[in-house]
Amino acid sequence: MKTLMTALTGLALAGTVASASANEVVVGGKNFTEQQIIASLTTQYLEGLDYDVEKRAGMGSAVLRQAQENGQIDLYWEYTGTSLINYNDVTESLSADETYQRVKELDGEKGLVWLEPSAANNTYALAMRQASVEETGIQTLSDLAAAVNDEKGLSFAMNAEFYAREDGWRPLQQAYDFRVGRSDVKRMDSGLVYQALRDAQVDVGLVFATDGRIPAFDFVVLEDDQNFFPAYALTPVVREETLAANPELEGQMNALSSLLDDETMATLNARVDVERETIEDVAESFLKDNDLL
Template sequence: MLKRIVKITAQVALGAALILPGVAQAKDLVVGGKNFTEQLLLASMTHQLLEAKGFPNSVTDGMGTTVLRTAMENGQVDLYWEYTGTSLVTFNKVTERLDAEATYQKVKELDAAKGITWLAPSRANNTYALAVRATDDKGLTTLSDLAAAYGADKGLTMGVNAEFPRRPDGLPGLEKVYGFKTGRANITPMEGGLIYQALKDGKVDVGLVFATDGRITAFNFKVLEDDKGFFPNYAITPTVRTEVLEANPGLEEILNSLSAKLTDPVMQALNAQVDVDKKSIEDVAAAFLADQGLL
């Protein structure tokens, strides 16, 4: 049986992070993860790969974005997969629009000062997107079309997760760039994984999706074009506390070898195996590592 220790709640992890001082290397490395399928897969793949390469580790997943980052900064989490755009906008408050390479270089520089090292970015860009049903697209093709629909008060409902209405790289920034405003009645907040089913079933007109989610294709969704280029690049990248990286020779090479295998189609397929085919996180992760010759 796989060794996989999962903390029950993000609050427990954060509480421990605030109590325990950061150390260069615990007995086991602690791999972090957020609270959605892709992150659970990445955490499991990392756990299994590191175990196979002689790096004992435990997993603390199911955490919110800010909680996980705080846990890393406080030394309770040693490494996890982060998105370049999230660090750029949410953690470092950069408002300048940058291309993919410039985004990576900027967050690598800014987070280095906080004791966090960004390793090699993958080719998977899990950017935010808004989607509609292809069979009932409400006449929408672009985000400018969506803005015009809200401007005309067409009453479209948008399914979103808890973070999107508050994040600067989410709804507030989107409304500012595209010049529209949604009312409270237009927004239907829910757990992120439920948005896809709600959109598929017609319970919302527009849904927040992630570009690497396998349900986009499986559920026949149409992703609206970000014609003003609002959403930054969200390259999936391993991040490690710098002192942990320095204390563990070989860790960088192992994580970079996994990062090199990840692309948009790869992540879409892996996510679909869990969310559509209902396979287990651990089984999908193990099969991928074996198929890629990493184990």
């Protein structure tokens, strides 16, 4: 895998643009469960429609994006908020529709076409255990801020990326007017955050809104009552050249996108992360259940 990733990184950085061919599509995906599932869904779906598909999943976000811009990846599913902030450096507060329209416009100038967004919004969120919510009465991020400022001694877990990113931990504290000391924040791999919260090693954990472990572990997502987090609508993005060679691809991908929402993605994610089914089996059964395979 390391050798493969090195090779893909080299391809992405090389800047060589491949010409698109009809019915030949390279599908990309990032290196976490939801992206692995959606890459497998897309691959199996398009293969069932007689496309010649090459799947390159498990890539880092920035490398994947650059690979698409350079023509090495034809199609992958991106999150609107990620493109807005990380790839287009837009930091103003926008609604979900405004976010989509802005990235559609900005990425369109780069030859990338945003198709119809799904109803799955995999935004960042903070969660607590159900028992803790009942004990403390904390239900919103404003409630959480008040508890921190009242020196309730809450501890937090999050991944290193969120701790440092522009729409992450420090700006969140500024928006809600609270401050947590470094000693009360544990930085760890995203998967370990769920375990630490479940096992009561911390009081509050960073989660992704469509993660299947939220209902499985009886977590409660705290309401972002000041709308700090941007929308992260899961959306298929395809190179303009690829779409020109395969015009029917737009309608086909929009049909798949229309089937996805928060509950659906949480269920699919849980089948992999909690029930330990294989990504390929989960993707295949979803397509068959929806008469797409």
